[in-house]
Amino acid sequence: MAETVKCKKCGAELAMDVLRKHKKICPCCGYYFRMTARERIDMIADRKSFKELDKDLSSYDVIRFPDYEKKLEKAMDETGEKEAVITGTATIGGYPCTLFVMDSAFMMGSMGTVVGEKITRIFEYATENRLPVIGFTCSGGARMQEGVLSLMQMAKISGAVRWHSNAGLLYITVLTDPTTGGVTASFAMEGDIIAAEPGALIGFAGQRVIEQTIGQKLPEGFQKAEFQLEHGFCDMLMGRMEMPKTLANLLALHRQIPEKERRNA
Amino acid sequence: MSAYDKVTLARSSSRAMGSFYIGQIIDDFVEFHGDRRFADDGAICGGVGLLNGEPVTCITMKRGDTLEERMARNFGCPSPEGYRKALRLMKQAEKFHRPVICFIGSPGAYCGIGAEERGQGQAIAENLWEMFGIRVPIVTVVIGEGGSGGALALSVCDSMIMFDNAVYSVISPEGCASILWKDSSKAPEAAEVLRLTAEDLYGMDIADVILHEGYRTEEEIAVELKEMLTKEIGKLKRLSTPRLLASRYEKFRKIGN
Numbered sequence: 333m334a335e336t337v338k339c340k341k342c343g344a345e346l347a348m349d350v351l352r353k354h355k356k357i358c359p360c361c362g363y364y365f366r367m368t369a370r371e372r373i374d375m376i377a378d379r380k381s382f383k384e385l386d387k388d389l390s391s392y393d394v395i396r397f398p399d400y401e402k403k404l405e406k407a408m409d410e411t412g413e414k415e416a417v418i419t420g421t422a423t424i425g426g427y428p429c430t431l432f433v434m435d436s437a438f439m440m441g442s443m444g445t446v447v448g449e450k451i452t453r454i455f456e457y458a459t460e461n462r463l464p465v466i467g468f469t470c471s472g473g474a475r476m477q478e479g480v481l482s483l484m485q486m487a488k489i490s491g492a493v494r495w496h497s498n499a500g501l502l503y504i505t506v507l508t509d510p511t512t513g514g515v516t517a518s519f520a521m522e523g524d525i526i527a528a529e530p531g532a533l534i535g536f537a538g539q540r541v542i543e544q545t546i547g548q549k550l551p552e553g554f555q556k557a558e559f560q561l562e563h564g565f566c567d568m569l570m571g572r573m574e575m576p577k578t579l580a581n582l583l584a585l586h587r588q589i590p591e592k593e594r595r596n597a
Numbered sequence: 598m599s600a601y602d603k604v605t606l607a608r609s610s611s612r613a614m615g616s617f618y619i620g621q622i623i624d625d626f627v628e629f630h631g632d633r634r635f636a637d638d639g640a641i642c643g644g645v646g647l648l649n650g651e652p653v654t655c656i657t658m659k660r661g662d663t664l665e666e667r668m669a670r671n672f673g674c675p676s677p678e679g680y681r682k683a684l685r686l687m688k689q690a691e692k693f694h695r696p697v698i699c700f701i702g703s704p705g706a707y708c709g710i711g712a713e714e715r716g717q718g719q720a721i722a723e724n725l726w727e728m729f730g731i732r733v734p735i736v737t738v739v740i741g742e743g744g745s746g747g748a749l750a751l752s753v754c755d756s757m758i759m760f761d762n763a764v765y766s767v768i769s770p771e772g773c774a775s776i777l778w779k780d781s782s783k784a785p786e787a788a789e790v791l792r793l794t795a796e797d798l799y800g801m802d803i804a805d806v807i808l809h810e811g812y813r814t815e816e817e818i819a820v821e822l823k824e825m826l827t828k829e830i831g832k833l834k835r836l837s838t839p840r841l842l843a844s845r846y847e848k849f850r851k852i853g854n
């Protein structure tokens with residue numbers, strides 16, 4: 333029997349292969365299912381254009397934290413990935429770029445030193461090769477199991493983003509469900525252009541923590557992509573159907589003109 | 598002393614924090630208010646004064662002393678306006694070519710509806726991004742609790758001085774214990790595994806200098822802190838601006854690579 337999955341929003345029973353063909357959007361109600369990093373890359377990069385970098389970097393138990401090794405092994409088994417982010421180069425609509433794509437299926441997309449290192453390296457690669465960076469974020473935040481080293485990755489990546497920006501290069505972030513904690517408080521919010529997938533949860537503090545602190549229920553739609561747009565924290569909602577086309581257009585609009593031509597213009 | 602003893606000391610309501618040390622070390626201090634965008638956040642206070650006769654910008658987290666003041670200052674948990682005020686003062690320091698000293702001691706960024714509506718995450722992110730480009734020396738002094746991203750927003754620096762009873766952590770020991778063992782009373786065990794003490798951070802090349810408090814009065818500690826700040830800022834002032842910014846990036850670049 334074909335694998336099926338139930339829509340969280342409308343309850344429809346959907347065949348997984350049908351859902352995948354629909355970019356993981358519920359055909360009944362339009363709900364966005366979460367995508368793995370590989371599914372995301374397949375959806376937005378030109379066919380066979382993606383070349384992965386640093387694919388063998390994997391985490392180890394840096395501070396000897398209880399059960400961390402077991403958690404890592406489980407995440408690797410379940411996802412078939414080595415870490416919560418995949419990085420590399422690709423073309424979108426023919427335009428070259430670098431990509432980092434986080435995967436919420438791997439320990440909630442949490443950021444440890446390897447996630448920090450891979451994202452830092454892709455920014456450095458992009459700076460050296462004068463390429464734009466497109467980043468898809470989804471994360472529960474810094475990875476507790478690596479202690480303060482995880483926290484410092486927020487600063488490390490921000491530094492790499494800054495140097496990439498100083499070189500006059502483009503950085504687009506696409507915030508996907510869920511983007512929270514230390515990722516929101518660093519590179520997710522540092523894009524020249526910040527887009528968000530409709531309905532994605534995007535915020536700094538976790539909803540349960542806020543509810544406990546203020547002692548009341550949060551209003552409907554709080555910290556959703558639409559809320560962030562309304563409050564001025566993202567440039568646009570970017571639906572999956574038009575995502576490759578919109579990204580290609582943004583890359584085209586920011587095409588790097590060689591300095592010689594610019595001077596002659 | 599256990600890691601959790603240090604957490605308790607770092608949080609202690611009688612512990613002297615940034616404002617006290619500014620009072621001891623800095624002459625002719627003038628406080629500046631407001632982020633010029635929305636409000637003045639009492640959880641962060643900053644201004645300009647003299648360190649050995651040279652102007653410096655000082656920015657500190659502030660909890661307040663009385664209960665009333667603590668409530669007004671959100672118990673030292675900054676809102677987005679606090680981080681934006683801090684950034685405004687750093688840019689002012691850059692304009693007038695004076696170093697920046699940041700003092701850390703806060704449970705973390707304020708958590709609430711308004712803080713989210715006004716972009717708590719964005720405010721912290723902007724500070725991290727901007728601080729890698731501030732063209733004057735930045736020294737961060739960790740005195741109390743360095744709580745997560747909320748403390749990091751004042752920690753992108755050229756040199757980090759850490760008091761030996763201060764702590765710096767990705768998550769509070771209570772938060773960690775309740776995730777790990779569903780029991781926040783196991784915070785002491787969590788504090789141990791989180792590696793949050795000054796020695797831990799020094800060993801990870803995050804803290805550059807440890808200030809050993811010993812059995813001294815806070816006034817005596819202030820004298821040593823002043824010497825350390827003078828020395829660190831003196832070293833940093835000798836670097837060219839490109840060198841300063843490159844080594845600031847290098848300091849963080851090598852963490853966990």
Ligand SMILES: [Zn+2]
Nearest residue numbers: 339342358361
């Ligand atoms: Zn549905």
